[in-house]
Amino acid sequence: MKKSVQIKKGVQVKKEGAQMKKPVFIVSAVLLLLVFVLGTLLYKSEKLDQSAKMAEQNQSFLAREHAPRLGPAEAKVHLVEFFDPACGTCREFYPLVKDLMKANRDKIRLSLRYAPFHAGSDNVVRILEAARKQGKFWQTLEAVLASQPRWAPNHKAELELLWPQLGNLGLDLERVRRDMYAPEIESVITQDLADAKALNVTMTPEFFVNGRPLPSFGYEQLKKLVDDAVATAYR
């Protein structure tokens, strides 16, 4: 008899307690989630502000006259790619970037900047710049990228393997060998690496669309950034 009464009492106490406790629990859970959601929104909007501010600051490092470029100078969307001729992802992105250029003809211009992070790839950049003096930059770039697996085994650029790949381009290879160590080419590489550092480019390829970096790496993100920029510039 006594025991059952006690248990009943216990249940009653528990019930009264629960009436207080449940709301406390639910309100806490809702508050926690609310803080999470508000924090997320606040963080995202702050980041967006930052990237807009960054875009303005970036322009001074991005607008360099010396960079090889493609597309009309009056195009309002400026795509800047930092690339490494020995980088496999840069090779894969080359046709994609070309498609992007084609899809937005007359609205977009491309500047290529060098970020030779791989061992020995600064020499490949020298060859590209020397070929540019002969007006054969883009052909040479395409040949270099196409044959990349053959001259950059183990991600290391080896010039002896690269030279044979450049035979059919009509390049004066003797002149290339002479020109590639010219001081103006040296200064281009130094300038590009300094700008890459200032822009916090640590991996290649890295893209900037009107000064804005990719929110995260990927072709879809690049395409969206370009499409948005074109839509804004040509409303």
Place this chain on the structure above:
Amino acid sequence: MNTIEPKGRDPSPDGAWTLVFLAWLIASASTLSALFLSQVMDIAPCVLCWYQRIFMFPLVFVLPAGLFPFDARIVRYAFPLTVAGWMIALFHVLVVAGVIPENVSPCAQGIPCKDQQIEWFGFLTIPLLSLIAFSVIGLLLLSTYFKVSK
């Protein structure tokens, strides 16, 4: 018989309830913070962070099961998770401090566990926050146990 039953059916578990509730609050805050760091701030969790998450996240759902209605046996179920998480957090803190060299820790590949993206006030790193959270949850669960078994 008599020894186990009263523990589970403490007639006035208010103090103990609050302790478990506080443990749940800390576990939930820690879980949401971890999700904020990885999903919102895009800081990728390293291997050791994942192991700590494995023991922290379930507490958010296990602890309330002992709150409604209050059941002190929740301590038995939640404490092993807490201890396991606490030990990994301690290991992580020691890796960050350099006491344990990185190459004997399981983070040689991928995201290095030694690199710290966040250091509040110059010393408060993510693994240290995790260690503090697991410690407080453990202490709360222990005091729940002693309060109820009295």
